[in-house]
Amino acid sequence: MSALDRIREQVTGNPVILYMKGTPQMPQCGFSSRAAQALMECGEEFAYVNVLMDPEVFQDLPKFADWPTFPQLYIKGELVGGCDITLELHEKGELQQMVHEARGGSA
Secondary structure, X not given: OOHHHHXXXXXXXOOEEEEEOEXXXXXXXXXXXXXXXXXXXXXXXXXXXXXXXXHHHHHHHHHHOOOOOOOEEEEOOEEEEOHHHHHHHHHHOHHHHHHHHHXXXXX
């Protein structure tokens, strides 16, 4: 399976997934740390992929949705954005609602 096929499977198979450098518990960059923290504050489970542990995903993910940087947040199969957009949605209170609805909660 190609890296792009794995990414497609991960994005469609998880309601909320964050591609980041490191893990939520041990982030390896400040942007990934802030995005993961915003998601954790939503109080819902989310999947993540440590792109540093998978060089093929690290190389191919920017091509998947034409987004060049990490982290990348996907909700319900759609790219939401990177750190700045994730933090902006969190500050507005929209991220929690998006994550909750994606995880099967009602609006």
